[in-house]
Amino acid sequence: MKTLRLYYATNRKHQGKDRWQPIGYDTRFSDDGAENLRFGVVELDADEAVIARHLGADCGFGRGDGNALAGAFGRQLKRGEARISPYREAIDAAKPDAVQPARAFGSQAMFGDLQDAMRKSSDVLVYIHGFNVSWNDAVASALALQESLNQSDQGKPDQQVLVVLFSWPSDGKALPYVSYKSDRVEARASGGAVGRALLKLRDFLLKVRTLDARGRDVACGQELHLLCHSMGNYVLQCALERMHEHTPGNSFPRLFEHVFLCAPDVDDTALEPGQPLGAVHELAMHVTVYYNREDVAMYVSDYTKGNAERLGHNGAARPAQLHNKVHQVDCSPIVTGTVEHSYYQDGRVNQDLRMSIASVDFDSPARTRRRSYDLPNVWVLGRTE
DSSP states (O other), rough: OOOEEEEEEOOEEEEETTSSSEEEEEEEEEETTTTOOEEEEEEEEHHHHHHHHHHHOOOOOOOOOHHHHHHHHHHHHHHOEEEEOOOOOOOOSOOOGSOGGGGGOHHHHHHHHHHHHTTEEEEEEEEEOOOSSOOHHHHHHHHHHHHHTTTTTTOOTTTTEEEEEEEOOOOOOOHHHHHHHHHHHHHHHHHHHHHHHHHHHHHHHHHOOOOTTTOOTTTTTTOOOEETTTHHHHHHHHHHHHHHOOOOOSSOOOOOEEEESSSOOOOTTSSSTTSSSTTGGGEEEEEEEEETTOOOHHHHHHHHOOOOBHHHHHHHHHGGGOOOOOEEOOOOOOOOOTTTTSSSGGGGHHHHHHHHHHTTOOOOOGGEEETTOOOOTTTEEOOOO
């Protein structure tokens, strides 16, 4: 057996009598408000043979079936096999955050633990899930993503990746029309919580971070990344609004090496200058959009919800207008089967994510990418054969 550890932040309401000993988190906001955050660690004992079997399986577009692995973890979580340990807090509700002692916040304890892990050669990837995802499903997906990204034959074998889950109260109900509308409202409200968490991260990094000329964190030698899936990209969009209100100057701080926007359920113009995600490149050295023209969930968003064309369906409306840090990757030629929306967990797409984290050149033959439209930032992901 292997004990898996997952760090998390959530604005969901705890399940159980004691918020410091929860049995899980549900579909509602915390009783303390939509921007109230809990930080903690989930532990799960998993069968190493099961992990190896799923990560060695052919998903149809390469080795590694992260979605099947998430399903296996999800079944364990539903049986109540996980151990949840929140970081305790001692906040005075009558005082603003600025005058609270640092030790009062659970975030400070978690950031400190993550810093220790990064010193041991671990990058950190913050993961924001999409709509219609329960707490158990969010944890299962994050654990599967962590295991997938840590396969020893991808990228740098000695460089590990720790995934930090941000879980917002997505419905987790199989009601595609009702759930989507509800989650859209909850995603906007959760954007404030994500923005608050990123501001806390900014303040922590300002205290401990030393950057070299390239912007690399030399205090621990590792890097931070962000991955948003589906409506999680809309959560990020709303988070930027909150961050803008509390960021001095005209630019966001550079917090991440990579920002990955996977199957983004936002307008296909969102990354253009002056649009809601138009400044996301300021948060990172690189921004990569992964999209799939056969993504059924994007059809639902486009045609049944009255939304504009989705970024996760056809990519950016006008690629030439994107900032030079922003790249987009068309995964349509390789994605097959029933994972048209969560393909970032599997095969060649997941491997492409890992290679970015490992600083493999975008045009390396190992990625099986090719440029499209004669633009330097537009790619098509192909097969290995």
